[in-house]
Amino acid sequence: MRGFLFISALCAATLVGHAQTKPKKAAPAPQKETTTVTNDGYNIPVTITPLKNCWVYIGCYYGKFRNVVDSAWMDENSKAVFSGKAKLPGGIYFLVSPRHTILSEFLMDDVQKFSVATDTLHPDQVVITGSAENALYQKYTSFLAKKGPELTALQNQLKDAHTAADTARIREQLTAGNKELNDYRDTLVNQNPNSMLALFLNAIKQPEPPPAPKLANGRIDSLFPARYVKEHYWDNIPLHDDRLLRTPFFDDHKLEPYLKYYVRPEPDSVIEDINYILLSSRAGKDMFKYLLGRFTDKYINPEIMGQDKVFIFLFNNYFSKGDTLWLSTKQKEYIFNRAYSLMANQIGEQAAVLDLVDTSGKPSPMYAQKAPFTFVLFWDPNCGHCKEMVPRIDSMYEAKWKAKGIKIYAVNIDEKANDAWKKYIKDNHLKGWLHVYQTKEQRDADVANGRANYRQLYDVFQTPTMYLLDDQKRIIAKKLSLEQFDEVMSAKKKTDSK
Template identity: 60%
Template sequence: MANNPRVFLFLLMLGFSLTQAQAKNNVAPEEPDGYQISITLSPLKNCWVHLHSYYGKYAQLIDSAWLDENSKGLFKGTTKLTGGFYYVSPPLKNHSFEFLVGDQQHFSVKADTAHPEKLVIKGSADNIPFLQYNNYVQENTPRLKALQARWKGATNAADSIRYHSEWEKLYKALFDYRETIEQQYPESMFTMFLQSLKMPQPPPTPVLPDGRKDSLFAARYIKAHYWDQVPLHDNRLLHTPPAFFEDKIEHYFRYYVVPDADTLISEVNYLLLASRAGKDMFKYLLGRFTDKYINPEIMGHDKVFIFLFNEYFSKGDTTWLSTRQKQYIFDRAYSLMANQIGEAAAPLNLLDTAGKQAAIYSINAPFTFLVFWDPNCGHCKEMIPRIDSIYQHKWKNQGIGLYAVNVDEKVLDEWKKYITTHHLTGWVHAYQPKADKEEDAKAGRANYRQLYDVFQTPTLYLLDRDKHIIGKKLSLEQFDQVMQAKMNKQANQVR
């Protein structure tokens, strides 16, 4: 019964940056000359080749060109392309090759699928440093790989040390050459891209008053200076292979950001504010973080999405969204606001199997396990007996309460039969009659589906004694671990 919108949300939000895709579709040109890239790609003839752009971790098809009998073709459009890395993909995609598109967008490219080192680009100053660096890498990569193989395959320590030393020298030479390119072309787009790759280099580690070295200094320094050479407002950075930007974001959040919701909110907001001057970059990052936290993998991280909604979506900062997209995001936000970790659970005053009121706040227990389920749901039929097993053998003796809501009032007989057949005793079993649902709707009151984000079954929550939410959407084993850890902590505090 699950409905997972994650698959399409990010791309819907982005609209996949239609600037390039519209270039050939009746869009008024930003500049009169647009782009015109002539290509000669030997030995291919009489076939289509395609021009792609990177877009964060995605790729965009920008244009297509037909190669004639002379292996010549033309990519042409009336709107200038956003600067960055582009690549041509022939029928055999493993033969694709890259080049830069900068301010000069009328140039020629000559390549050979069998000899990538013979790439020639004329009429584009932005590609001069790129080709120099690319040729150097093409020349030395085989040597690096050979030395690495010898180093790893060495049969004695002396050879291992020798090959490793030679490999390190060649690897360092690669970085030294990169520095040379940056010094020769300090204002080039390619230099900007190379600088964005760099990790901050900490100064010598200071000594603490007690004489020890500060072991955390390097990590703090790198985090504080991580984005110094990354122009987050520059849309061109989006149009680079993932290593230049997307992987850098992943690395930062994985190794330098404490994964609690409040810290994540601070870091996400910094990146969004820093990228605000770049329309495409801001749109990309907002979409990326929304996609990650709207249905997060870690409990409590949906708080980040709630922040994004309150700070950006609800203030009208996302005019590029369609009515459908806005409706989905607003609905998700309203469904999550009422069930955040640490907040009081919404009251549930439903009817039990005998038709009597059963209020969840009337349960006096150190913890209350809350289940929304459907007796005809296959996953529920697997999960409910497992919950009852741990309840009867462990939780019941610990005084833990169990409140279960049947989400389908049309199958009351099947619901009651399931409860009886599986001996689900000690639980509070409840449901909301159709008439009560309709009354809530007429009065404009949020129903339990919205208050508890119940759009798939089973949906599980854990509440503390005061009915504050302390766990949701975990595995059964994880819920048990949370309870046992809290009970152990309380026991230690009493001693």
Template identity: 50%
Template sequence: MNKFLAISIFVLSTLCTVAQVKKVIPTKPVSGSSSNASKTQDTKANSAVGGRNISITLTPYKNTWVYLGCYFGKNKTLSDSAYLNEKSYGVFKGKNKLTPGIYFIVSPQYAILFDILMDSKQQFSIVADTLKKEDAVITGSFENDLFKKYSEFSLVKGKATNDLKMAYSNAKTKADSLKIVNEMTAISKDVQAYQNNVIKQNPNSLLATLFNALKQPEAPPIPVVNGKPDSTYPFRYVKEHFWDDVNFNDDRLLRTPFFEPKIDNYFKNYVSPEPDSVYPEVKYMLLLARTGKEMYPYLLTKFTNKYINPEFMGQDKVFLKIFEDFYAKGDTTYLNPASRKTIIERAYSLMANQIGGQAPILDLTDTLGKTVPLYGIDAKFTFVAFWDPTCGHCKEEIPRVDSIYKAKWKALGVKVYSVNVNEPKIVEFKQFLAEKKISQDWTEVYQTKAARDAEQAANQPNYRQLYDMYKTPTFYLLDEKKRIIAKQLSLEQFDDVIAAKLKNK
């Protein structure tokens, strides 16, 4: 059994019995709930082909609402509600079936009580007591029968593992420790064998799908090739087999708490952060998920949000590739008008300022009324600073830029092209420069109203769009040919980039 499954031996039997659902739950029906349903009605409904009809008897609750919740990626949400009558009986009922996956019963106090598997038929009954949640009885669901048997098995094996862990911590000899480790390994193999048997005997079951999604390849030993050890082979093997037996178009995986974390783990530990390494992985997943009614829009949204404002500089290129290969080809039907507008505008903004590309032209006016082109600045490095003299954060950062410029950058051949983005505040702009004694050899510029009007009349993009300037301050670092070599970093990171570039030269 691999280490991931060994650690997660209880993952399917005690997922979150003490967790809380976010308090967005209304004290009224949710979705297609029913109240004061009779057992006679329930029996008739259970014979129906369509929709869902899940009766529940949950003591000691009476005359109150209980809820059916589920996972949705990293989040939890409500799917249905049922009103329990004076006999603690109610029905989760609706015309449409729910997406199968791991669900949970939620108390009137919004605590998650216990998990169930939502099967494809959704015609079963639940009888439970909150004082003995682990003894809940589910009737009429083959998926939950499988789940119950595995839960009982894993609880026994889990208790044995915990006992062995205690014994290991108290072991006095190496022989004792080795014996305990061997026993724990044997238990892990038993659990793995049980899971493999479920997968073999019931390959289309939800439980088999969950076991497959939980798998993570175990790294093989380092092989010796032509007399030399291939130390990268174990990593490559795990990466190549990471998604074996996982179907990205299976919407049921979204109703688990571990599928999305597995994706995050993969990108964090097995994918190099360079955009050219990241995007093929993103595209691969999106294409495989294309037929997933819920999975595809979910992953498309996830990757869009992740790379539209990326963690690492330059990864916005991944967002641009997503835009070009998916959104630009018609996949904007998933978006509301506001989101569609934001994504399209951001894509066009980022196209003009990619790392390694030429910086957009800037021909702005200095404080003496003279036009000073950015491309007229002759320097090894040009630091472009877009800032607002009324912005609190700018008032902190611009003096810091000046300090590092005076102490270090000026001697390294850096020149500063400083842009006031709040054009009407020219007086405040000049006052701030004077009060803070900002270096007089900076190029201080802004866009005049006449220049802005002419730009708009010609239907040309403004510098805010060209430089993706949606916040202040915004900084760029250019090389001697005005190519973008860094953007949206801290001053310390910009300093590191300059040092690295000089060292390479």
């Protein structure tokens, strides 16, 4: 089915967001009910049958999160009033039960004086009065309530089809049903182009590529559809509109698929795409803030090696330029420290100098070691994971790497454990490695001269931490599995031999 039906089974979902204000525990003092406020702010009387004498809430979506934004006391007549002096940001909101489950959804547009009536047994049968946007929204959801199950049933029938004739018949019905749904959406958008619903329907709409052209050799360009979708993915979507952020579909069903399927994993490609998104969203206060945080979380400790370069780009172009005044002191400190730790160990860059001493106290500089590859290991003899990994590294070294002239430069990060370190080396017969550590005098000299410590230069905040350097001591891999490091060496040798 083209697009995404954002009115679905959310009514049964459990609220996972955190309230912005602490929920009240006791009933408030009796007050005279009022439904009038100034022109500013919001006033939303609600009726939720059969709830009585309890606290209820309204919440909104916020990217991947759901947040409670206000609470109200429900009286013995199942009535409550949500009100505030400042208007709420636009988007899709929902009523929340005392058990923090989502009941009914509604739109929050600029007109924030309307009433909502629903029933906990039938939360989909919500009645909203006094809001033109919600009247349109209800009309659309009523259509979906009928059409959605029909299409779902056809999809299930298609899975169970046993003959080619049945498959063809069901596919034809699905095509017709999808066309009816999309035509209905298009009609709503064309008739109400300035509505919030039109904004959302345009946002969930997927680009539909025309027939693929032929290449010079006469073959159909098989990559054209994906290329077309990417080029037109954000058409008619105002990324600066904060209302899109307060929907259940923007991140999970729009942004995440784009990052997963249409952005190449190479850091430079990622940087180009997310920078376009950030620049396009900059006029939206909340959207820009959310997206910058979202991308920072994704690339500060990336799943794919080398993508921390994306975080460095974000730091240099946004964080270091003062575009993040909303961050706390602790958040700024973490981001700045993380950036400085990653800048010195980017893939393709020259490895930082390591002038350390061996087990006998003799200087053993890393750059003095000549080898086609240098495997740099930062470890601790008292680290449980290190005790598992080091023997595996030695097995790989003895079986393959030693004969190829590969050097292991192994750094003990805890000079206070030197006796345990030397004993471990001896007991496990770690021969042929370059075993080194930094003396207290060397560390003090770094501090006195304002030099960065190797822990920062190599981002050593957990053990073991591993790097692979080429013959010029450039970083070609880091923080991979042992087998992946070996594969990188093999691939590099094949590339260099061509």
